[in-house]
Amino acid sequence: MKDDVRVHSTAQIAGHPIHPMLVPIPIACFFGALLTDIAYVASAEIMWADFSAWLLVVGVVFGVLAAIAGLTDFFGNRMVRAQPPGWPHLIGNAVALILAIFNLMIHMRDGWTSVWPTGLVLSVVTVLILPVTGWLGWAMVYRHGVGVAR
Numbered sequence: 265m266k267d268d269v270r271v272h273s274t275a276q277i278a279g280h281p282i283h284p285m286l287v288p289i290p291i292a293c294f295f296g297a298l299l300t301d302i303a304y305v306a307s308a309e310i311m312w313a314d315f316s317a318w319l320l321v322v323g324v325v326f327g328v329l330a331a332i333a334g335l336t337d338f339f340g341n342r343m344v345r346a347q348p349p350g351w352p353h354l355i356g357n358a359v360a361l362i363l364a365i366f367n368l369m370i371h372m373r374d375g376w377t378s379v380w381p382t383g384l385v386l387s388v389v390t391v392l393i394l395p396v397t398g399w400l401g402w403a404m405v406y407r408h409g410v411g412v413a414r
Contacts, residue, residue: 271347273411274340275333281411283337286330287401291394293323294364297371298387304379313371313378316387320368327361337411347408349400356397363390 273281297319304312338344338354345351367386371378404410 271341271343271408271410273337274344275336276411281337282333283330284401284405284411286326286333290323290327290330290361290364291398293319293326294360294387294390294394297323297367298384298391301379301384301387305384308376310375313375316379316383317368317371320364320371324361324364324368327364331357331361344404344410347404347410349403349408353397353400353404356393356400360390360393360397363393 273283275282297316300312300315300319303309304316334354334357338350363386367383367390370383370386
């Protein structure tokens, strides 16, 4: 961390930042949706398409909650906005969440068209964005001290 400067989280519970607590849930759900989309394309077993839809529902709900906490931190503290990875992290996650919402709408269709080809493509693109935004979030915490209590 530069000069041991720490930027405290605005959205927190008992001193623990909320955003990093919520973020792993949509990541796991969106990655799981990609895997179940692939399983559906390979097998045409409707169970996999149903799993994808439910994973996307949970991922979007927790993604929105993580976004609210992240936006509270981002706009509640100018020091967070001043960090170099801040804006790319926000924009990348917003794009991923918007894609996931569209993906959820696609997955609400019946049968084959719920996954192939649009649902699978949206799952792939969403999952490819997440490591980049995750790296940027990691940089904000471990290089710039955002949300670090001590």
